[in-house]
Amino acid sequence: MGRNIEITRELSFLDHLEELRWHLIRATLAVVIAGSLAFLAKGFIFDVLLFGPSHVDFFTYEILCRVSTAFGFEGGFCFEGQMPFSIQSRTMGGQFSAHLWTSVTAGFIIAFPYIIYEFWKFVSPAMHGHEKKSARGVILISSLLFFLGVLFGYYVVSPLSINFLGRYQVSGQVLNEFDIDSYIGLIRSSVLASGLIFELPIVIYFLSKIGLVTPKSLKKYRKFALVGVLILSAIITPPDILSQILVAIPVLVLYEISILISGFVLRKERTE
Incomplete structure (x- = not known):
């Protein structure tokens, strides 16, 4: 009898692995x-999207110029002429490699809602009926948050970094000639990191569902979260106060929203 139960459990575990494999x-x-579709749209992705922040007429720079001037940081984001750097490919396969990996990144971003859908299909059978009902909009909300983060990374974090690093010089004798992998890598990391950071409310929702976090604990460690956000902002943005503030504010807002979400989950659990 015990042997049969063990075999059944083993088969059940293998069935779950097989199901996970197909979802993946x-x-x-x-x-x-x-x-593949992104690979075919090379002109739009590179000339318009990726190289857009490398031009002075990128509209984010005009907005940042106005904001910096209003806060008394004149000249920090305002410039005329061309960007003081160039983008090069120093290896034989550099451009093809950049094209290939950029297409993979674009594919992940475009397919993100479906990826979340497959993840949801895998975990939802283990949830109770009321849990499925309360988490009904998770795919839509998580996708919207991710895309908002991607836009924030592209229109805020990337231009801030490119503007600062493109201008920075230790000496006038050293020219800023960036390799294409370095330039695209900066945009890719900014966009993906921002997209994942904006998933914080969804993460807090599920952590609250399983009882790992509560509104009380989130409020208790708010000061530590503030320090962590400032450190994160300092890492992913140039070392100037305005850039760090522009990045820190949305993340802090997301943290406060996460506290409200955790409280909602807790109240919902008490009423069920």
């Missing part, structure tokens, strides 16, 4: 398909 295969296939 379908999610990967979605990334490949979306990435």
Whole structure:
């Protein structure tokens, strides 16, 4: 009897692994398909999107110029002429490699809602009926938050970093000639990091559901979270106060929203 139970459990575990494998295969296939479409749209992705922040007429710079002037940081984000740097490819396969990996990144971003859908399909059978009902909009909300983070990373974090690092010189004798992998890597990391950071409310929602965090604990460690946000802002942005403030404010707002979400989950659990 015990042997049969053990075999049944082993088969059940293997069945779950097989199911997970197919979810991962379908999610990967979605990334490949979306990435293939992005690969064909090379002109738009590179000339318009990726190289957009390398031009002085990128509209974010005009906004940042006005904001910096209003706060008394004149000249920090305002400039005329061309960007004081150039983008080069120093290896034989540099441009093709950049094209390939950029397409993979774009494929992941485009297919993100479907990836979340596959993840949800895998975990939802283990949830109770009322839990499924209360988390009904998780795919839509998590996708919206991710895309908002991607836009924030592209229109705020990337221009701040490119503006500062593109201008920075230790000596007038050293020219800023960036390799294409370095330039695209900066934008890629800024966009993906921001997209994942904006998923904080969703993470807090599920952590609250399983009882790992509460509104009380989130409020208790708010000061530490503030320090962590400032450190994170200092890492992903140039070392100037205005840039760090522009990045820190949305993250702090997300943290406060997460506290409200955790409180909602707790009240919901008490009434059920």
